[in-house]
Amino acid sequence: MISAEEYLYYTDRALDGMVRIVTELGDERAGRRPLPGANSPFALLTHCLGVVEFWAGTLVAGRPSQRDRDAEFTAEGRVEDLLQRVEAVRAQFAEDVRAAAPGEPIRGTPPAGFQGPDRVGTQGAALQHVFEELAQHHGQMEILRDCIAPRRPDAIRGSGVKWGSTAPDTIAAWVADMDLGVAPAIRDGLLDLVHREDFGYPFWRGEDPVVTAFEDWMRQRHGWSPRPGRTRVFTDVLQILQVMVEHTTAPGDGVAIHVPAYPPFLASIQRAGRRIVPLPMLDDGARWTFDTGRLAERLAGCRLLVLVNPHNPTGRVFDRAELAAVAEVAERLDLVVLTDEIHADLAYEPHRHTPFASLSEETAARTVTATSATKAFNLAALRLAVAHVGPPAVWRSLDAQPIDLYGTPGIAGRVATVAAWRESYTWLNRTRELLRRNRDTVAARLPHRAPEATYLSWIPWGGTDPAGHLERAAKVRLSPGADFSAGTAVDTAGFVRLNFATGPGVLAEMLDRLEPAAAESPRLLDHAGDQERSI
Template sequence: MTPGAVPTGSPPPVDTRFAAIDQRRLRSGYGVKWGSLAPDVIGAWVADMDFGVPPAVRESILRVTGREDFGYPFWPGADPVVEAFQDRMAARHGWQPEPGRTRVFTDLIQVLQVMVEHATAPGDGIAVHVPCYPPFLASIARSGRRIVPLPMLWSESGWGFSTDDLVDRLHRAGCRMLVLVNPHNPTGRVFTRDELTALAMAADALDLVVLADEIHADLVFAPHRHVPFASLGASTAARTITATSATKAFNIAGLRCAVAHVGPDHVQDRLARAPLDYFGTPSILSRVATVAAWRESDGWLDDLLRTLDHNRLLVQQWAAGLPWDLRHHAPQATYLSWLDLSATPIRDPEPAAHLERTVAVKLSEGAEFAQATPVDTGSFVRLNFATSPANLHEILARIAAL
């Protein structure tokens, strides 16, 4: 194979519904991923998929639209989003959330901001693995709390982090909260039970609140398995706020609906005393779409995962065939690849901007994933491979032509 060429062999086949995308549809809509770009630039940055939504989700939205049912939400019984969340956690991930502790929010950024305000005080340290989803870092910094980075470390076998002297490190940093993003964005690591147990023991020793962002839990590739942090035991569950949403796995981010299961009693009590309007109200559309995703769309998700598996292995093969030393590990979850361009021809301090200017591919800038921390991720870019294989081939071919 020619160095840097996109391989044509072995990744598993894709489902026909994900075999092609309609760029005209994507560019003509209101989504930022494509709509904000010049006509010749391919969007592979923000974490939306280029595919549509599951049929059950589309049909649920059309039913509501047909009834012109856009008033204030009302459910005659229990909130169906909460029930769908609880059932899904038990059936798919082996964890039974405690009844009466789940709240519905608009998105995980809102969940993080609310929980930071109700579980910590200005000046407190909040530990988080870095690199990290940029809005989380920005939100922590804006709230007047201190980011305590737990650096993700490269090795030939994969990404990981050090648990040596973890309790002492977090204690000296004045930590009062741990934000755990698992599966991890942007490296795609699925943390093992042993790694999670080490974090749980540190949280117990220091009496930390843990906010577990598990939004990518449904996007894990075999043989890896997602372990909900709250499932590690009763004491861990009692200090864990589990935040998740159907938005990433089912491509409905713009509909804005998320949930948070609140384990800590003191946080639950503070939230109960807050004004109701403080939390906002996700719409009827967002709720029915979420329920349809979690209850009726697993067949669609299984087909999607086969396509994403194909694409992540395609990126892995492409990276291995380049004439440069592109440091990359195939993600164990998510549809995001974390690429180190330090040994490539790019010498620009903003490599994603360089790629957009020179080869018309828009990726996410690595430095943003370590903002407000001393961790250096300036040579990295994040590539979103949730697209058709043909479009991914074009993206990779353009980058290889540097």
């Protein structure tokens, strides 16, 4: 048995969901029927109000009612008028439920063909029927809504920074967010959290579910078993970098990083008062790489090496030989290696990501592995990342600080991350296939080294500010190459970074706008001829 208030809580949830759907659809679409013979959302909500008025109002409360059930399923009208009726029916429904005597007989006769609860003769059984009808039709209306107004990737123009800060007539292809929604398990987990209104302090028995999901994902997906008890949860990978800079270096120390590099990493290192030691990426005529032979010379005087693998923005998946060269020099110079592996799950066949800490026990003991589900599963705003801390001295230093010094992620980020790593493998595979097709389309129309991972193309366009020119002339917003070498002597001003994680229709329009400008770019034409160059 549940109380009247509990019953009203659940029926209100169903009514709220249906109201939200017809409101979103509006007058033009709420009355549509996606298939011949199907209901419209407007008619389905009208039917539900008829159910409430007859089963609760007449059979429970004893008020006479006039009902034309067939007409309910053909109802049309203005959404505003329907919503006013909803509120009036809901208010009366609440009074009827609170006054009901569940074990007493109903005050009327149900329809002859009714095949409802076994205790159909009681008021409780009649209210149970109302609950079942509302729950069933809420689910049905969600399907109708998706048929009438599907959320296609081509139609997404979100309110986040990617689209929100871009002019209405301009296509956003800059910041690294996807236009591809999220996995059903993630959406369902978040909706369940909201429906339960479960926003108190989080609690779990035993191991942190985020940490165990991370450890299992690494083992199953990447063949690396993180050391138990050495993983901390943070808000994002940039925070992990900032924390590790403070725990491994002093002001004036060198921090090495491959350049071009994610601009906030460069800015963070500079703001901390450390020296950026750039490791230039080189285009050897076949792929982006770096000079492993001079690593020891370049890294002299550094205390921390930041290894972004897969690499943003070039899209390289560093191979085992490259990683082994880095590990050998790090061992020789006693460096801590912070490896950002946030794009690890976006590698394209035949390339496979190798976790840096998996090379050897010695390498693992000097590696801080930072990652998150936010890139591969499109969760940037939910703010959760993990750091597996191999170096004992760094772990002790972190452990000695106040437990809440760096803050903690919210419950929504935790729910989404666990759902990503536990239940969203199939969605990820489908998404990667779409991204692979998009990658190949971009490479065919704008010559450049196609990325081996990520959904980002690093394109040699030429000029001093090609991104600014293309935003003005072609109405496509790209990331300026110069941002990826700020504060270093490396020159990346002639490059742009293009985000192709969008629907095929948006991508086609984007490339149609960019191609005329590409035909005028000598650097792109040179690249099409496979000319060797470096940055």
